[in-house]
Amino acid sequence: MTGRPSSTVNRRTDIISAAIDVFAEIGYYRATTAQVAARAKISQPYVFRFFSTKEALLQEALLVSWTRILDAFRAVIETTGSDQIEEQLIAAYIEIMESYQNEVLLQMQAQTIKEDSIKKVMQQGFLEVQQMVLDAFKKAGLEKPEERTLLFLSRGMLCNISMALSLPELMNE
Template identity: 75%
Template sequence: MTKNSPTSVNRRVDIVSAAIEVFAEIGYYRATTAKVAERAQISQPYVFRFFSTKEALLQEALEVSWTRILEAFRAVIETVAPDQLEKELVDAYIHIMKSYQNETLLQMQAQTIKEDMIAEVMQKGFRDVHQVVLEAFKRSGFEKPYERTLIFLARGMLCNISMALSVPELMLVDE
């Protein structure tokens, strides 16, 4: 089996998925590649075939989570009328949070990890999301697009806290 065979690619995805679960459940610092391997139902040396360090595995897990958000937002931006843009972006994010809760929890944890590689992937993720939303708000003619983007991102962070702490009333809005 070569490194790029379909089975190899699938195992890499399985390892990242297992890592997301393990990191979200017990935290990056308590997690081990042995626990990730156990969750993925493979041997620990097989994890190292794809990832040289636990940090590299976390980096890829975070990149997967940021890519999911960016792809969802871009799909909304391409298909939604300007007057529905913000609502549909919020709905897309809520769907991601519900469907991929561990990824959200992982991103929340990663904000506190000081390793340069992890800080860089988090900075890039936030910057990319900020840029995509800002450009969409500008193209849609939103007044004060920078402020609207800031409020949108702040709302997303509050969504994360609401979900992580099981405090849904934080997200109540006036109808």
């Protein structure tokens, strides 16, 4: 019985990973839990053992993506000197975009979903990232930290669009 909780956690993680990929590839509204189950190589009823609705599954997938960003930024902030903080945060986000493209695409889609629970997850994620970056910029003594935070977030959104549309020239300076 000791292996069961780990197996359960792994299956839950497998379902979330499958959902991220399916939702990002074909869109949340077109995707079905049957497609998520097939991607996770489990039965559809097993998905509902962990998530009562497709919306609950999306919420969890989004939380995973926001946690990844927050954890990466936290690691940068804890290990980087003030003079390199902005550059290292950018590098961390680029690494996420390259390694977890479907999570970024999922977040982009979720910005257009009107369900209150999804909007709440997205609002909370953006606000946490904004506050973390602002606090880091203030602590680093950067000039106009609020403005730099706004520009940092804006450039991140432009990076997302550039990646999603395969238009790297959007990022040319």
